[in-house]
Amino acid sequence: MLTSEFYGRQVRCDMEMVSQKNFDGNCNYLNMKIYVETYGCALNKADTEVILGILAKRGIRVVDSVDDATIIIVNTCGVKAPTEFKILKRLKELRKLSKPIIVAGCLPKINLEKIKETLPDYAAILGPDSYESLPEIILQIMSGRKGIINLNGKPLSRLTLPSVRTHPVIGIVPISQGCLGNCSYCAVKFARGRLISYSPEDIVKKVKQLLLEGCKEIWLTAQDTAVYGIDIGYSLPQLLEDLVELPYEYRIRVGMMNPAYLKQIVDELIEVFKSPKIYKFLHIPVQSGSNRILKKMNRKYTIEEFKELVKLLRTSLPKLTLSTDVIVGFPGETEEDFQETIKLLEEVQPDITNVSRFAVRPRTEAEKMSGKLPGWKIKEIIINSNETTLGSFVKVKIVDANITHLVGKIV
CATH class of the missing domain: 3.30.750.200 (Transcription Regulator spoIIAA)
Known part of the structure; x- marks a missing residue:
């Protein structure tokens, strides 16, 4: 049984979810026990499922208590200052256990120096595209190395990596990473970068896999789902059409979208949203609610456009x-x-x-x-x-x- 920690709540997930044919055990990992704690959005939860999958593929055991762990992984969020403060406070607490700590996720690419200041004896710091290197980094840590930094890995196609589901009936499916916006208050763009949409074929394949495993609900997640496909000549409505045609009884929940890009696809989105398979x-x-402030925020829409969008959506x-x-x-x-x-x-x-x-x-x-x-x-x-x-x-x-x-x- 694998476990993970989301917002301080324990979530259990079965080791059997990782196919035995993908197991790549190494005797060097046999005595390792990893504790994983996660903060942030649905995309971060999906990233933790990938982390769990990568660990499970190498036969690395994940435990549900930090006291039982050999190494601690904290998958961080940096979208808001209060969340950052909470994470840094938690790192101080975990440091008292004198165990190697790997800090992963968005915060390292947003405020690296603050992490170093809070946790000067960190074992490793990883960006959100560096998870494939985890098994090797863990081996280095177990041999006594610390102070490892890997922030700029090659952008991951999270759909093709092993993963371990953390909810019995909900499957989280990232459809892209990054965004096309440049909001003046947002630091997530430093961590996730510009838009990279995953292929519709990979997304459909992933959803099919999750449905066959028993999922009844699929969460489509991204920094901005409305921009999906712009970089590959596809669109969110087209992707949803592909998914609702799958011959399974399930429901789809679509994640956050920026009004600036929603307005470009709203007519097509409304049509596919009429499917009973979409929440x-x-x-x-x-x-x-102020156009003056929206302009300072670098949001590319007006209040009038937002109200028109809402009126059209609620009417339809x-x-x-x-x-x-x-x-x-x-x-x-x-x-x-x-x-x-x-x-x-x-x-x-x-x-x-x-x-x-x-x-x-x-x-x-x-x-x-x-x-x-x-x-x-x-x-x-x-x-x-x-x-x-x-x-x-x-x-x-x-x-x-x-x-x-x-x-x-x-x-």
């Missing part, structure tokens, strides 16, 4: 669940800009709104911008906004329930 869910981050897909993201306190944001965001949310009424306080990410354009608000002020703005709804009576539609709580949306 009527879209995550479309708007980030601000009445059961659509809409999720969006908002950043509060972006450099130069005024009270008027903030109120425009509130007005937009009241008008559009997303089913889910993820609100983040702006925090500087290293080497971004926003890092150099003037007009930054202190963190306490941004928090105060968010709290004051939330308090305006406290004590109000609203109509709520219950959309989910379990033994401990109900989940609803305001109607």
